[in-house]
Amino acid sequence: MVTSSKLLDTDDPMDPVTNEPARVEFETHPSRYKHWKLAVDGDVARLVMAVDADHPHRPGYELKLNSYDLSVDIELADAIQRLRFEHPGVRALVISADLDRVFCSGANIYMLGLSTHSFKVNFCKFTNETRLYLEDASALGGLASIAACRGTTAGGGYELALACDEIMLVDDGNSAVSFPETPLLAVLPGTGGLTRLVDKRKVRRDRADVFCTTAEGIKGKRAREWNLVDHVVARTKWDETVLARAKAVAAAQTITRGSAFALPALGGTVATAGAVDSLAYRFVRLVVDHATRTATLDVTAPDAVEDPDAIAATGAEPWALRAFRELDDALLHLRFEHADIGVVLVRTHGKHDVVRGCDEALAKSTTGFAREVRHLQRRVLKRFDNTARSFYAVADAADSCFAGVLLELALGSDRFYMLLDDKGTIGVSTSVANAGFHQTCTNMSRLEARFYGDPGKVDAILRRGAEGAIPTEEADKLGLATVAADDIDFADELRIAVEERASLSPDALTGMEASLRFVGPETLETKIFGRLSAWQNWIFTRANSTGEHGALTLYGQPERPQFQWKRT
Amino acid sequence: MTAGTVLTDDKIPNNVNLSGDKRLQRALEAWQPAFIDWWKTMGPVGWQQKDIFLRTAVSVETDGWAHFDYVKMPDYRWGIFLEPKVEGRLHHFGDNLGTPVWDEVPGEFRNLLRRLIVTQGDTEPASVEQQRDLGATAPSLYDLRNLFQVNVEEGRHLWAMVYLLHTYFGRDGREEADELLQRRSGDVDKPRILGAFNEPTSHWLSFFMFTMFTDRDGKYQLAALAESGFDPLARTCRFMLTEEAHHMFVGESGIQRVCKRACELMKADANGEVRAQGGIDLPTIQKYLNLWYTLSLDLFGGEVSSNAADAYAAGLKGRYKEERYDEHKLIGSTFAMDVLREGKIVHEDVPMRTALNEVLRTEYIKDCQRGVDRWNKTIHDAGVAFELKLPSNKFNRQIGMWSTLNKQITPDGQIVDASAWAAAAPSWLPTAEDETYIKSLMKPVFEPGKMASWIAPPLKGINNLPGDFEYVR
Ligand SMILES: [Fe+2]
Numbered sequence A: 001m002v003t004s005s006k007l008l009d010t011d012d013p014m015d016p017v018t019n020e021p022a023r024v025e026f027e028t029h030p031s032r033y034k035h036w037k038l039a040v041d042g043d044v045a046r047l048v049m050a051v052d053a054d055h056p057h058r059p060g061y062e063l064k065l066n067s068y069d070l071s072v073d074i075e076l077a078d079a080i081q082r083l084r085f086e087h088p089g090v091r092a093l094v095i096s097a098d099l100d101r102v103f104c105s106g107a108n109i110y111m112l113g114l115s116t117h118s119f120k121v122n123f124c125k126f127t128n129e130t131r132l133y134l135e136d137a138s139a140l141g142g143l144a145s146i147a148a149c150r151g152t153t154a155g156g157g158y159e160l161a162l163a164c165d166e167i168m169l170v171d172d173g174n175s176a177v178s179f180p181e182t183p184l185l186a187v188l189p190g191t192g193g194l195t196r197l198v199d200k201r202k203v204r205r206d207r208a209d210v211f212c213t214t215a216e217g218i219k220g221k222r223a224r225e226w227n228l229v230d231h232v233v234a235r236t237k238w239d240e241t242v243l244a245r246a247k248a249v250a251a252a253q254t255i256t257r258g259s260a261f262a263l264p265a266l267g268g269t270v271a272t273a274g275a276v277d278s279l280a281y282r283f284v285r286l287v288v289d290h291a292t293r294t295a296t297l298d299v300t301a302p303d304a305v306e307d308p309d310a311i312a313a314t315g316a317e318p319w320a321l322r323a324f325r326e327l328d329d330a331l332l333h334l335r336f337e338h339a340d341i342g343v344v345l346v347r348t349h350g351k352h353d354v355v356r357g358c359d360e361a362l363a364k365s366t367t368g369f370a371r372e373v374r375h376l377q378r379r380v381l382k383r384f385d386n387t388a389r390s391f392y393a394v395a396d397a398a399d400s401c402f403a404g405v406l407l408e409l410a411l412g413s414d415r416f417y418m419l420l421d422d423k424g425t426i427g428v429s430t431s432v433a434n435a436g437f438h439q440t441c442t443n444m445s446r447l448e449a450r451f452y453g454d455p456g457k458v459d460a461i462l463r464r465g466a467e468g469a470i471p472t473e474e475a476d477k478l479g480l481a482t483v484a485a486d487d488i489d490f491a492d493e494l495r496i497a498v499e500e501r502a503s504l505s506p507d508a509l510t511g512m513e514a515s516l517r518f519v520g521p522e523t524l525e526t527k528i529f530g531r532l533s534a535w536q537n538w539i540f541t542r543a544n545s546t547g548e549h550g551a552l553t554l555y556g557q558p559e560r561p562q563f564q565w566k567r568t
Numbered sequence B: 001m002t003a004g005t006v007l008t009d010d011k012i013p014n015n016v017n018l019s020g021d022k023r024l025q026r027a028l029e030a031w032q033p034a035f036i037d038w039w040k041t042m043g044p045v046g047w048q049q050k051d052i053f054l055r056t057a058v059s060v061e062t063d064g065w066a067h068f069d070y071v072k073m074p075d076y077r078w079g080i081f082l083e084p085k086v087e088g089r090l091h092h093f094g095d096n097l098g099t100p101v102w103d104e105v106p107g108e109f110r111n112l113l114r115r116l117i118v119t120q121g122d123t124e125p126a127s128v129e130q131q132r133d134l135g136a137t138a139p140s141l142y143d144l145r146n147l148f149q150v151n152v153e154e155g156r157h158l159w160a161m162v163y164l165l166h167t168y169f170g171r172d173g174r175e176e177a178d179e180l181l182q183r184r185s186g187d188v189d190k191p192r193i194l195g196a197f198n199e200p201t202s203h204w205l206s207f208f209m210f211t212m213f214t215d216r217d218g219k220y221q222l223a224a225l226a227e228s229g230f231d232p233l234a235r236t237c238r239f240m241l242t243e244e245a246h247h248m249f250v251g252e253s254g255i256q257r258v259c260k261r262a263c264e265l266m267k268a269d270a271n272g273e274v275r276a277q278g279g280i281d282l283p284t285i286q287k288y289l290n291l292w293y294t295l296s297l298d299l300f301g302g303e304v305s306s307n308a309a310d311a312y313a314a315g316l317k318g319r320y321k322e323e324r325y326d327e328h329k330l331i332g333s334t335f336a337m338d339v340l341r342e343g344k345i346v347h348e349d350v351p352m353r354t355a356l357n358e359v360l361r362t363e364y365i366k367d368c369q370r371g372v373d374r375w376n377k378t379i380h381d382a383g384v385a386f387e388l389k390l391p392s393n394k395f396n397r398q399i400g401m402w403s404t405l406n407k408q409i410t411p412d413g414q415i416v417d418a419s420a421w422a423a424a425a426p427s428w429l430p431t432a433e434d435e436t437y438i439k440s441l442m443k444p445v446f447e448p449g450k451m452a453s454w455i456a457p458p459l460k461g462i463n464n465l466p467g468d469f470e471y472v473r
């Protein structure tokens, strides 16, 4: 048995087929960053992109010109998270680069060329989530961001800028923002760029069309006129203008922040026994069985009701934070390391009242810390929604604990299997956590999404839940269970469902699940994940990008691409 | 529109039927006043109202491109000349090999082509800006005149590129043409595009090195563009090359005369002290050579470049004298070159198309070596045992794969640690003291036929005129 942090070291074992690291470490710390420098000065933090070309995520390419890969983005995600918890005094984040004439040249193209399809998809998903976290920090965390682009800002580099509240571009007659993906690589800017251009920045769609097909991009005055950037600034005025904007943006923040809380390491423990890999943390355990291509994900409640502020004040980590950080980490490992796993059985353990109590305490607290914990739970649950695996929630034991915030896991799963036991011990409980503060990416609660167009059902469940636990039989009547079966049928019912699911096409399932999960009107987020990513993933598998003569395949090669000219 | 801005074939000598091309006339009429403004504010300081004995191109015929007369610089007739069209010309390299060349810009390559033209065009006014103060310290009237000749011709090269932008690139082209007059060499806010064109050319030693090495980069870039399948670009560049030859002559013969003078002074003094006698010693010449040569190597771009591959594949930019080669598609062939792998220099085969910047740089290096050989012959003939050397192509690089070891590679191409490099750097590259010394020598000499202390007279005058001819009056 090896602790995961040991696997961080240089000789990571490689997957023999893909030559990708067999294990990815998502936990990091500013003291270990290879690609970013984080500095905090009063209410302004500076995150300087200084990508170390010699330390890519996997061998085979160099991260030149501040291009990025997963290893760069993991650190960015860590920095944003830590700023929210560990530096509550920071109100404005300035993202800049250490290079003189380049801000960021986007995702590393050679990395994309070397990666498997599944890695590419998961990489894009992760970077998209990270960009959304920047926006989330600004909208809900009182931490606004400024992209200080003092040089070429291309592709994913501009997408990173688009995720910030303001974009400053140096006006040196040369530096441009650009989306060269379509004209140069025959793919899309896949990290929300297209959607943010027109939906967020309201760039006129015909101008966006011109912009996205002009490889060299748009600079100076016109970039401002088209609202591709917010400010164009001369080099000589650069530092003072950036600082002035950062100060102004910081001063405009109205959300109060809490006291600082240092996020401790998670240190999950990995173990392998035959075809079974397990990853265990304090409250979360993920066991994957490669033989059956299924996994179990278990989340355990704390022993007693916790007051999150009181616990955090002692330096310890409350369950409400810890368990969800563990879940987050487990989901990432599942995505990146276990592509073969199709079905995940989600189970919970503990006492309903304890979880409900924790939820109440968290909801009641008005501290900035408690608010950050609620937001983190919400983000992790969204990561769960966005994971391309079939999730079946299973309540089949006396200690089953789909209560409050843990009930969200059942509501977020594709199906919910509940055992009808004689004594009515097994059931679900609702809490304040189910009544709105854990919104999905369509800005509905999971209950509202489940009963889309029928708010009466949501009210009925919450009213009934307020009276206490809802046993399986009643939960089934209220529409919470997909299948409720007694102990004669349950085991078989579940086994057959899992085996059947595991036999279906993983591609079709991914598309089907994504279409059914995100009920209701589109948002920027659903468009980015659903529309943009879907198109991008389609394009990635087409000959025009990744075929023998595709543009992505031939990028940097002596030959020019040859396209197949048929439009769909 | 005022009468002064009407552009006639007489004001703008040309062979592009300017008087019959209303669209081009209109574009140039808007641009020309801005150009004159730029020339007056950013061109040579002083001397604008003097008569300078200049060469003007008035046609592309053999006798037409070198028409000598006295002219005031602002009245210089900046013309637009393309080499005559060769009917039936075909793409002779790249993916379109054997198909007719383009007379119009193909949409597919519009941006790539515009970028090539803008990058080339940007260097022309940049060098005029870099050299604008030199008139005050000219070592002779002969040199003063040569400086202005180079300046007005760089101005004409700008016209040539602007002609292409105006004629073939619509509104974007006009905007780019305007911006060529807005960027400024060395300006922190609006620098010129390429590094070497933002370095100060603050004295005549640097000017000669610039015209020797940096203009020679221009020659190779123009030669590669002269192969272009975009025919108007090819024809424009071919004509520019005739003028570029003179610029390199100014540089090469200038340094040769400085070397000659250094040797004379070495022999005149018992201790061989050149500086004590107001000359520039050979080791100092070597340092400036190191500086300008390496700055110019950077101008060829990255050693392994997909842009270079694209430009060749598209038929937009060829190799130097493409016709000398047997194979013109370059798929599957390789180029053996030094590359940096995990901090070490290794010799490797690189796919030819992606190595084309390095291929062109290699041709350039050979050409530079020929010039240095001639300097060494001058030194040798003077009986002095000293040899000027081109440093390694990896030394002092700011662009390309060697730039990561910028302050670790010696002029011999060895990798050393940064502290050893820093300790030796003052013997490799000009120091602040060297700059101060060279500038202290820069006293003008404006008497016909006389030379400054640090430079020997030229072998013969311009257009075979006598040594004391009054080139500027
Ligand atoms: Fe020129």
Ligand SMILES: [Fe+2]
Binding pocket: B154, B215, B218, B244, B247
């Ligand atoms: Fe020149």
